[in-house]
Amino acid sequence: MPTPNRGERLALFAALNTTFAGLHGLGDHWIQNSRDASGKGARGTHLVYAADGKPVTDDPWRHGREGRTCTASAYGRACVARHVASYSGVQLLASVAVTRTFGVRVPVRALLAGAAVNGLTHAVLDRREPLLWLADLARKGKYISHATVVRKPGDAAPEAAGPGTALMELDEAAHRAIGVAAAFVTTWLATRAAR
Secondary structure (H helix, E strand, C coil), rough: CCCCCCHHHHHHHHHHHHHHHHHHHHHHHHHHHHHHHHHHHCCCEEEEEEECCEHHHHHHCCCCCHHCCHHHHHHHHHHHHHHHHHHHHHHHHHHHHHHHHHCCCHHHHHHHHHHHHHHHHHHHHHHCHHHHHHHEEEEECCHHHHCCCCCCCCCCCCCCCCCCCCHHHHHHHHHHHHHHHHHHHHHHHHHHHCC
16 A cells, blocks of 8 residues: 555545444344344353253253253353454455455555454443443443333333343444444554555
């Protein structure tokens, strides 16, 4: 990449930021599978089935591959790892497609650094406890407890996470803000390397 001027740097940043923001929902909702979406926040030392996260105590008679177990925390980490891998893949492929279409070759290390910023922070926030900690720091506890949903008629307790909840709105806002930081890091590294 030849030495870019200010306008070219700003254009690269804008293109990356727009790509990250525009495809966030695709990677976060459309590409993510249902098992990972519901299991990525799982925590605990109790045993669950690795295939679907159901507690072993609910169905103690599974055998073979379906009978493999792990802790709930290990299951949650595996779910979030699969989700972040597919999410990062969408963003990396889109970043390469957009920049190359417009004749800009961004160094691999810059692309990977931006993907790491997006991916690692995405994994941390999607495990829920760090997101709840940040929300508590920002005094959003009442908002989270107020903006909940009841998924099905007759459900005993409202759900505090997932579509329609304050926690999901805060999660989305944090991911999009981090996308700006990822675009900045990618642009800075790409244009710094060209000097």
